[in-house]
Amino acid sequence: MSETPAITTRDLAKTYKDVRALDGVSLNLAPNRIYGLLGRNGAGKTTLMSILTGQNFADRGTAEIFGHTPFEHDPTLARLCFIRESQKYPDDFKVRQAFSAAAIFFENWNEQLAQDLVKAFNLPLNRRIKKLSRGQLSAVGVIIGMASRAEITFFDEPYLGLDAVARQIFYDRLVEDFAQHPRTIVLSSHLIDEVANLLEHVIVIDQGRIIIDSEAEDLQGAAVTVTGSAQKVEEFIAGYPVIHRDALGSLASISIRARLTAEQRARAQILGLELSPVSLQQLVVRSTLSSQSDREQTTERQAIK
Amino acid sequence: MIDDSKPIFMQISELIENDIISGTLPEESQVPSTNEFAAFYRINPATAAKGINRLVEEGLLYKKRGIGMFVAQGAPAKLRSSRREHFAKQFVTPLTAEAAKLGIEMDELIAMIKSTSAG
Numbered sequence: 234m235s236e237t238p239a240i241t242t243r244d245l246a247k248t249y250k251d252v253r254a255l256d257g258v259s260l261n262l263a264p265n266r267i268y269g270l271l272g273r274n275g276a277g278k279t280t281l282m283s284i285l286t287g288q289n290f291a292d293r294g295t296a297e298i299f300g301h302t303p304f305e306h307d308p309t310l311a312r313l314c315f316i317r318e319s320q321k322y323p324d325d326f327k328v329r330q331a332f333s334a335a336a337i338f339f340e341n342w343n344e345q346l347a348q349d350l351v352k353a354f355n356l357p358l359n360r361r362i363k364k365l366s367r368g369q370l371s372a373v374g375v376i377i378g379m380a381s382r383a384e385i386t387f388f389d390e391p392y393l394g395l396d397a398v399a400r401q402i403f404y405d406r407l408v409e410d411f412a413q414h415p416r417t418i419v420l421s422s423h424l425i426d427e428v429a430n431l432l433e434h435v436i437v438i439d440q441g442r443i444i445i446d447s448e449a450e451d452l453q454g455a456a457v458t459v460t461g462s463a464q465k466v467e468e469f470i471a472g473y474p475v476i477h478r479d480a481l482g483s484l485a486s487i488s489i490r491a492r493l494t495a496e497q498r499a500r501a502q503i504l505g506l507e508l509s510p511v512s513l514q515q516l517v518v519r520s521t522l523s524s525q526s527d528r529e530q531t532t533e534r535q536a537i538k
Numbered sequence: 539m540i541d542d543s544k545p546i547f548m549q550i551s552e553l554i555e556n557d558i559i560s561g562t563l564p565e566e567s568q569v570p571s572t573n574e575f576a577a578f579y580r581i582n583p584a585t586a587a588k589g590i591n592r593l594v595e596e597g598l599l600y601k602k603r604g605i606g607m608f609v610a611q612g613a614p615a616k617l618r619s620s621r622r623e624h625f626a627k628q629f630v631t632p633l634t635a636e637a638a639k640l641g642i643e644m645d646e647l648i649a650m651i652k653s654t655s656a657g
Contacts, residue, residue, distance in 0.1 A: 405580065408577060409577055411582075411583065412577070412583040429542075430582070431580070449585075450547060451545075454543050454544035495628055499627065499631040499632050499635060503639075505639060511542065513542070
């Protein structure tokens with residue numbers, strides 16, 4: 234790809250007191266795609282997005298947005314929209330005023346889209362922000378994030394308090410609007426299964442490090458859980474990288490990284506084994522857990538030395 | 539619908555292929571647009587586009603500039619012959635394996651198949 238990346242970071246690091254929030258993060262995000270930034274609470278997602286939007290700075294490394302450092306660079310900041318989980322608005326503002334302020338700030342603001350979304354989320358425009366429910370407050374953020382049509386939009390867990398129906402409205406409208414107006418979207422979420430199908434690329438961060446940086450399609454169907462008699466399961470999975478093991482008496486259920494061919498599937502059936510796909514959410518959970526246990530083992534080994 | 543078993547773009551290609559084979563999408567009929575697929579299955583439009591483009595590369599669909607995608611002449615026949623090649627691996631092997639596991643003899647299996655397709 235010869236086009237300028239939307240986001241580039243090199244060896245980004247940030248420490249808060251004794252916590253390493255980011256530990257050597259190097260990423261390249263292409264424009265006009267939907268990225269998922271996944272990971273546990275405290276993994277470093279929000280720190281990364283704050284640095285990328287110039288609201289925080291790194292101890293080490295570089296971050297560039299369309300080739301510019303975002304920190305105190307207004308022309309770059311004007312191209313970004315960052316919706317935080319606990320987005321703050323002036324308390325005395327009415328919902329209407331929050332949107333008017335956003336309309337002034339974001340040059341690509343689309344008033345029609347904002348109004349459509351207000352209707353879809355059934356948001357009371359004349360209510361004061363501080364009187365809103367948690368879900369309504371999240372809806373304000375979602376609407377600003379979408380109607381800003383910023384070149385890069387960061388949604389950091391934007392759904393707190395939104396019920397399943399409201400979240401579905403958000404995802405549906407996002408797909409619809411993205412199709413008409415492609416832009417770079419970075420979606421940080423715990424609800425991985427809900428957003429999995431929207432993502433083109435998946436980045437998983439754990440304890441400040443990137444542990445997965447892959448195209449979504451390379452993760453879909455890339456792992457399989459094999460269940461059956463322990464001995465036969467072991468025989469079948471020999472040679473494949475194991476993601477997770479469960480055992481129950483003489484039964485074993487082992488997840489491996491593998492794309493099985495039709496012959497291999499037939500062989501599993503002959504052996505009496507059951508195959509089930511591993512969802513993105515399971516894959517992320519397993520990878521996070523195994524990266525943590527690897528690290529603990531390393532620490533133990535270092536302690537022994 | 540979309541599941542976790544394989545990449546979504548492949549599932550989209552297969553959904554369209556199935557509709558071509560079954561005649562739901564006859565030759566020269568228009569295929570839904572990328573954005574229609576994306577909205578319906580709630581997937582990324584780029585993923586839907588990849589699934590459709592794969593069929594264009596295989597000559598099963600063709601593009602009419604500014605109008606959309608259409609099913610190519612001969613697409614159903616082409617698909618049927620390639621699906622036939624995979625039929626044994628995909629269906630017959632597991633069937634005979636399961637039959638062997640249950641102790642069903644070949645004659646009995648053949649009789650079962652005959653009575654199922656007759657019913």
